[in-house]
Amino acid sequence: MKQQDLDEHSVQVENLKAGIREISHEINNPLGVMRMAAYFLEVTNPPEDKKTHYFKVLNESIDKIEKCLEQLKILRENPSAASVHPPLQDT
Amino acid sequence: MTYKKPLSVGQVAEICCVSKKTVLNWIYDGALKAFTTYGGHYRVWPVNVKKFLDSTGMDIDFEYVDERITHILIIDDDADYSQMLKSAISTELPSAEITATDDGYEGLMLIGEIKPQLVILDIKMPKIDGFQVLDLLKTRKIDHDMKVLVITGYLDEGTKKQLAGTIADHWMDKLADINGMIKTIVSFVRSDKPVFLNGSNN
Numbered sequence: 001m002k003q004q005d006l007d008e009h010s011v012q013v014e015n016l017k018a019g020i021r022e023i024s025h026e027i028n029n030p031l032g033v034m035r036m037a038a039y040f041l042e043v044t045n046p047p048e049d050k051k052t053h054y055f056k057v058l059n060e061s062i063d064k065i066e067k068c069l070e071q072l073k074i075l076r077e078n079p080s081a082a083s084v085h086p087p088l089q090d091t
Numbered sequence: 092m093t094y095k096k097p098l099s100v101g102q103v104a105e106i107c108c109v110s111k112k113t114v115l116n117w118i119y120d121g122a123l124k125a126f127t128t129y130g131g132h133y134r135v136w137p138v139n140v141k142k143f144l145d146s147t148g149m150d151i152d153f154e155y156v157d158e159r160i161t162h163i164l165i166i167d168d169d170a171d172y173s174q175m176l177k178s179a180i181s182t183e184l185p186s187a188e189i190t191a192t193d194d195g196y197e198g199l200m201l202i203g204e205i206k207p208q209l210v211i212l213d214i215k216m217p218k219i220d221g222f223q224v225l226d227l228l229k230t231r232k233i234d235h236d237m238k239v240l241v242i243t244g245y246l247d248e249g250t251k252k253q254l255a256g257t258i259a260d261h262w263m264d265k266l267a268d269i270n271g272m273i274k275t276i277v278s279f280v281r282s283d284k285p286v287f288l289n290g291s292n293n
Contacts, residue, residue, distance in 0.1 A: 021247070025215070028244030029169060032265025036175040039269040044182075057171045 016079050020072070027068045030061035037061070094155040097126075097134035106140065106153060117143065126236065161187040161280045162205050166198035166224065167213035167242075172265070176211070176242075179269060183277050195219035199227055208236060209279050212259070214243040214250065225257040238279050242272070 037054040040046055046054065103123070104111045115133070117123035124139040137155030144151055161184060167173040173191040180189055190205060192198050195216050202210060214221035221241060228239070241254060241262040254262050260279075263272060 025245045025247075028265060029172075029215075032244050033169060033172045033175070035266060036172060036179070036269060039179070040175060057175075060171070 012079060016075065019075055023068050023071050023075070026071075027065055030064040034058055034061045092154065094137040094140070094153070095158045097136050098140060100133050100135075103135050103140060107144075107149065107151060122147070124236070159208075161209075162207040163187055163189045163209045163211065163276070163280065164198060164201055164205065164207040165189065165191040165211045166193075166195055166216070166221075167191070167211070168193040168216040169213070179273055180276055183273050184280065187280065195221070195224045198224060199231075202228070202237070206237070208238065209276065210237060210239045211276070212239055212241050214241060214245050222253065222257065225254075225259055229258050240276065240279060242267075 034057075037057045041051065041054050044050075098106075100111050100114045100118075104114045107114065114123065118125045118133055118135075123135060123143045125133040125135045128134055136157075136159055137153075138157045138159070141153055141155055143149075144153055163180060163184075165173045165176060167176075170191075170193055173193070177189045177191055180187065188205075190201060190207070192201060193216070196219055198210070198212070201207075212221045212224060221243065225239065238260045239258060241259045242265055243250070243262065244265040246262060246264045251262065261275070263275065
């Protein structure tokens with residue numbers, strides 16, 4: 001493999017890592033919300049309206065995670081798409 | 092006499108039978124915890140006078156009621172998360188006044204306004220992120236006791252290293268066990284020596 005190809009490959013790997021890092025973090029936020037909503041449903045025995053709210057929050061969080069997983073799928077199929085998330089140290 | 096309100100240097104001097112200069116030296120040395128008023132005068136909460144008397148073994152009768160109101164400020168752009176966190180803290184600290192904002196700039200303004208004992212700060216936020224808030228707080232003169240607890244979904248090794256160089260007192264993952272998280276928060280506002288549960292501490 002030529003040096004130029006190696007350099008390009010290395011940049012792509014770094015971009016991919018940064019992209020995965022970004023997405024995994026994006027997943028953590030809705031997971032934190034889900035954990036909090038589950039806590040309230042389990043511990044506080046909330047009234048019906050609150051219960052509805054917590055389920056809504058859970059569903060919205062699931063949607064957010066689903067979007068993140070779609071992004072991961074795009075990355076898997078097209079690793080160069082990761083370049084939209086440049087490594088933080090380069091910014 | 093039962094003390095409730097913050098005491099002036101002169102009052103503390105009278106209680107301890109020492110000069111004002113001696114009290115000021117205790118404050119400068121950090122032995123006696125004090126805060127400054129807008130006018131630049133030192134004030135000491137009765138609970139801190141009691142702690143000082145106990146730690147130095149001074150045999151002085153001192154009765155007080157701790158009337159400090161606990162203010163907690165949550166700065167997080169995820170409104171669902173901060174509202175639930177607010178409710179969870181309220182169950183453990185029903186008398187605490189908890190304010191939430193989704194904007195770091197407003198958070199900075201509120202810190203000056205409500206003087207919270209504890210700021211719970213998210214990292215990734217639009218407009219101004221948690222690191223920028225921490226940097227601005229570092230350069231500002233905070234004239235009251237305040238701890239900063241970072242709760243974020245972005246807690247990897249790089250973020251922890253970065254946080255270690257800030258004024259944050261502790262950081263936790265948003266995925267941490269809620270009971271542990273609440274215990275940590277409560278210990279932050281109730282004690283001078285917070286307990287750290289879940290997540291790393293610095």
